[in-house]
Amino acid sequence: MTIRILFLGPLADLAGQLECEVEGPLDWDGLLAFAGPAVAEQLQLERVNVACAGKVLADKTALSAVDGDEIALLPPVSGG
Amino acid sequence: MTIRILFLGPLADLAGQLECEVEGPLDWDGLLAFAGPAVAEQLQLERVNVACAGKVLADKTALSAVDGDEIALLPPVSGG
Amino acid sequence: MRDIRLLTEVFIPGTLIGPFSGANPGLGGICTFIGEVRAEDGVEALELTQYEPITLPGMHELADRAFARFDLMGLLMVHRVGQMLPGEPIVCVSAAASHRRDAIEAVDFCMDHLKGRAWFWKREKRAGEWRWIEPRDEDYTDLARWKD
């Protein structure tokens, strides 16, 4: 079991991949380091959200993922 | 040729008739006198309009109808 | 595409909206409001009276104002007159536009004006008795939102 990280929307282009896997546990600093500078810069913007285990985190810097979790990196939405 | 006066909506109930005819010419005071006290009271309210010859009068007290005209007495609307 | 009508017979809104939507190719959004005779409080029937020389011309003026105020591709405004039964449609307004807010606001604008300023008089029948409907204070408040 590992942690799965999904890059949604334009973040997938920036990351050059749709998803990847990483060994848990993973916290905010670990995510930033793992994501690489381009994605990390986006992640630090207020309008970019992070979901873990199916819930959008109210405070993404409190991320605390363990093996088996899915993390989704959510750029600004543009629906409708 | 005479002037035709139409009572729209609740004014027809108040007047006890849907329409009537009167010899022209007819001005505002003539209309009030002809309409009878109950309708005349309504006519003097700002929210009651008067149309003459197919046009709603901006100033109903400037009414100046001649034989052949149709006058319509228009109580507050309630559409839709 | 502009379609302004008074109807004296019951109508099926879908039969108007389908062709209207099709007549505005390239639209971004279409907003439609349909008002029906409410089946409540024992209302047995509703009657709407128009005054021919001004009612339909007034609806055309309202459409002119809507086109001037919003960025519209098309506007459909259909109003029933005569006697109607609960569940029957009274009014159908549909606006097609490139952007959604123009479509939605044009419908809101037209409905407020149809309710509060168009030349219709409405009465309803309850327990066999006809009673004229006075405009509600809300109708005037709604209308005041659009003052220039």
Add this chain to the structure above:
Amino acid sequence: MRDIRLLTEVFIPGTLIGPFSGANPGLGGICTFIGEVRAEDGVEALELTQYEPITLPGMHELADRAFARFDLMGLLMVHRVGQMLPGEPIVCVSAAASHRRDAIEAVDFCMDHLKGRAWFWKREKRAGEWRWIEPRDEDYTDLARWKD
């Protein structure tokens, strides 16, 4: 009556709205907005991405808020995902209520939130190239109107 759905295939709004309207007997008014892929500026296709664990649940939360905020009898909220062609419907929101302003405002409210806050990511294809769409400033302004 509440009908909240994500659809992966092209849909015909009339086939949703007819049954929805029929499922809310006694309504006073029904307002419907349909958004379509605009055929402009050489857009060849549009793609909407969702994130399954949050997109549909987020739409249900939005419906909860609409029911709490407006006096509604029913709410239909249907959103396409996947690839779409110009002229195809993207979104259909319909609200049934006793009074027209609840129906119209609920649609306005849901559309602003679907555009500005629901979990969708949109890109469009022009001249063979896909490009992600950023939210417009207007979308945030529209959304700010509903702050409690």
